[in-house]
Amino acid sequence: MKPQISQMEPWLGSEERKAVNKYLQQGGWLTEFKKTKEFESAIADYTGARYAAVVPNGTLALAGALMAAGIKRGDEVIVPDYTMIASANAIVLAGATPVFVDIDPETLCLDLQLASKAVTKRTRALMLVTINGRFPAMEDAVALARKHKLFLLEDAAQSLGSFYRGRHLGTFGDAGILSFSAPKIITTGQGGAILTDSKKLYEAVLHIKDFGRQKSGVDYHEAMGYNLKFTDIQAVVGIEQFKKLSWRVARKKQIYGLYAKLLGGVKGITLIPTDLESTSPWFVDILVAKTKRKPLMEFLKREGVGTRPFYPAIHIQPPYRWVKGKFPVSEQMAGRGLWLPSSSFLKDRDIRGVAASIQKFFHE
Numbered sequence: 549m550k551p552q553i554s555q556m557e558p559w560l561g562s563e564e565r566k567a568v569n570k571y572l573q574q575g576g577w578l579t580e581f582k583k584t585k586e587f588e589s590a591i592a593d594y595t596g597a598r599y600a601a602v603v604p605n606g607t608l609a610l611a612g613a614l615m616a617a618g619i620k621r622g623d624e625v626i627v628p629d630y631t632m633i634a635s636a637n638a639i640v641l642a643g644a645t646p647v648f649v650d651i652d653p654e655t656l657c658l659d660l661q662l663a664s665k666a667v668t669k670r671t672r673a674l675m676l677v678t679i680n681g682r683f684p685a686m687e688d689a690v691a692l693a694r695k696h697k698l699f700l701l702e703d704a705a706q707s708l709g710s711f712y713r714g715r716h717l718g719t720f721g722d723a724g725i726l727s728f729s730a731p732k733i734i735t736t737g738q739g740g741a742i743l744t745d746s747k748k749l750y751e752a753v754l755h756i757k758d759f760g761r762q763k764s765g766v767d768y769h770e771a772m773g774y775n776l777k778f779t780d781i782q783a784v785v786g787i788e789q790f791k792k793l794s795w796r797v798a799r800k801k802q803i804y805g806l807y808a809k810l811l812g813g814v815k816g817i818t819l820i821p822t823d824l825e826s827t828s829p830w831f832v833d834i835l836v837a838k839t840k841r842k843p844l845m846e847f848l849k850r851e852g853v854g855t856r857p858f859y860p861a862i863h864i865q866p867p868y869r870w871v872k873g874k875f876p877v878s879e880q881m882a883g884r885g886l887w888l889p890s891s892s893f894l895k896d897r898d899i900r901g902v903a904a905s906i907q908k909f910f911h912e
């Protein structure tokens with residue numbers, strides 16, 4: 549049975565429906581054109597990136613950015629062991645080798661000191677995942693990349709609406725990416741964007757997006773490329789979703805704040821330090837004892853509340869069993885973390901209800 553309160557649902561309204569109808573009545577070609585440009589401008593304006601190129605999803609945004617930077621077979625890319633598996637898979641897709649590094653327990657992001665030790669002669673890039681809108685000291689990440697001449701790619705798939713010292717996450721590196729998949733703060737069903745200030749990198753991305761074509765409509769291919777194009781029909785949805793972003797960012801912060809107030813004192817629950825000035829938590833996350841997570845999830849399911857456990861540590865997932873090394877923090881967090889209902893449309897009374905169920909579980 550579907551829980552009465554899902555862990556996460558996309559939120560579309562009559563504005564998106566009307567905009568899609570209007571677009572279809574006008575008879576566009578569906579594929580990327582003027583609406584995609586308008587969506588890209590909205591992304592660039594909001595994030596402050598000089599260029600934004602939209603692509604079919606966040607995974608291809610990561611792979612496309614790496615390819616555009618010339619990352620290839622034989623190159624190593626440092627990536628955290630705790631992230632959505634797409635971060636690592638995109639490195640493999642670009643032909644390179646992911647090198648896993650443990651995370652910092654305070655931020656759940658890459659441990660920069662360990663990352664520094666993982667640099668070898670083959671390291672070409674550093675992928676920093678600002679997971680759930682949290683971040684390490686970004687200037688240290690930039691300094692580490694500069695010191696070793698690494699391409700800094702920020703996986704900001706979960707960070708739309710999150711800033712570090714007033715600057716949007718995803719704009720500190722040589723490139724950053726966003727995702728607009730269905731559970732994200734705003735969605736186009738699937739979708740991703742590559743952000744950069746570099747004209748050279750942006751032009752390389754455009755080549756990769758369009759089969760390496762010299763220019764649109766000309767079948768002369770001056771570079772290796774694929775098809776990473778978007779569609780105007782998704783862009784129409786994205787433009788309407790974007791108009792709702794600022795409100796949703798504020799609401800995500802309120803939702804997290806209310807949960808934190810209601811659950812902060814519950815014995816058995818640990819909250820992850822969260823600076824709500826800067827971070828717009830995409831998912832509300834808590835840590836519980838490993839042995840309590842499954843019983844809590846089952847109890848909440850019976851109460852009609854959907855939850856989702858954190859991603860498993862990547863090195864234990866079947867495609868990465870070849871990985872050697874120890875990742876104690878990643879393993880611990882992955883085993884303890886739980887995502888609570890986090891949709892932007894949740895009412896305060898919904899959150900109070902979820903919190904009451906959680907309190908009941910720990911006090912019974």
Ligand SMILES: Cc1ncc(COP(=O)(O)O)c(C=O)c1O
Nearest residue numbers: 605606607632634635705727729
């Ligand atoms: C951190 C992170 N990176 C990459 C991705 C991949 O994005 P997409 O699902 O748009 O391919 C996700 C998706 O949730 C993500 O959370």
